[in-house]
Amino acid sequence: MDNYSIDDIDYRILQYIIEDSRLTQKEIGEKIHMTGQAVGARIRRMRELEIIEGYTVRWNPQKLGQNIHAFITVFLSSNKVHPPFQKFAQEHVNVAELHRVSGEGCYWMRVYAKDQEELSTFLDLLLEFGNYRVNLGMGKLK
Template identity: 40%
Template sequence: MLDHTDLKIIQELTHNSRMTMKELGDKVHLTGQAAATRVAKLEEQGVVEGYTVKVNKKKIGYAVHAFITVMTQSTSHHPYLNFVETQTKHVENHYKISGEGCYMLECRFVSHEQLDQFLVDLNRHANYKLSIVINHQSK
C-alpha cells in the first residue's frame, strides 16, 4: 500500500524525473538516500515502470495532431491491428475503447497529405471518424 510520501514522490517524479535524489528528498522531507530507497522500492513493486522524455512533436515538424475513432469492418481485428503495428511513426497512443468505436488512435503527421494517405490505408481495414486538434492547452 502506498503512503502519502510515496504518492508525493510519484507526483514529483511525474513533474521532473531528472531531479537528483537529494532534490527529491528535499521536496518530500526525506534525505536523498531515503528518497532513493523509496524510489527503488516503487520500481521493484512495478509502480514506477520507467522514465521517459516528453517531446514537443509540433516543434519537430509533426504539426497535424489527430484523434481517430476506429470501427472495424469485421469481427476479426487482426488485419487492422497488424496495420497499426506498422504505423509507429504516426501512432502515439492506441486504445481499445467502448462506445462509438472499437479503438481510438492518437496520431501525429507532418502534413495533411500524410494524414490523408494514412486514412486511405486505414480505410482498407476499418471505418473511422476523424477529429483534428485545433489547440492544445497544457496543464
Template identity: 35%
Template structure:
C-alpha cells in the same frame, strides 16, 4: 502508499531526471530516504520505467488528431497490421468499448499525410476523426 509516495510520483512525473538529493528536498526527506522510497516503488511495480517526452511539433508533426475506428469485420488482423506499419504517426492505440473499436492518437506533419493515412485506413475500417486545436 502514503502521501510522501504520492509526492514522489508527482515529482518524478514532472522530471524523472531529478537527483535523489533534489527529490528528497522537495518531499522533505534526505536523498538516501528518497532513493529508498523510489527503489521500493520500483520493486512493487508502481514505477514501471522512465521515459522521455518528445515535442512532436519540433519534429515537424504539427497535426494532432484522434481517430475513432469502427471495424468492418471480426478479423482485426489486417487493420492491426496496417496500424503497425504506420507506427511512426501513431502515439497511442487504444482498444475501446462504446463508440468505436479502437482509438488512435496520431501526429502528422501535414494534412496531406493525414489524407494518405486515411486513404489506407478506409481499406480496413470506417473512422471518425477529431483534430486537436489546442491542449489545455
C-alpha cells in the same frame, strides 16, 4: 500485488517524478526531508509494483514539422482484424497513442502528421481494417 497502496510519502515522490523525471533522488529527498537513498528505495519499490512503468519526455511535435494532430476513432470491420490492426498501429511512426475503448468505436488513436497529404495516406491505410472518424486538434490547453 493486486492489492497494494502507497503512502503519502510515496505519493509525493511520485508527484515530483511526474512533474520532472529529471530530478535526482537527492533533489527529491531534499524536498520531502529524506535521504536520496531512501527515496531511491521507494522508487524501486514503486517500479517493482508497476506503479511507475517508465519515464517519458514531453515534446513539441510542431517543432519537428508534425503540424497535424488528429484524434481518430477506429471502427474495425470484424473481430479477426484486431491483432493485425494492433500490430499496424504499434509499428506505425505516426501513431503516438493507441487505446482500446468501450462505447463508440473499438480504438482511439492520437496521430501526428506533417501535412494533410501524410494524414490522408495514413487514413487510406486504416481502411484495410475498417472505418474511422477523425477529429483534428486545434490547440493543446493542458
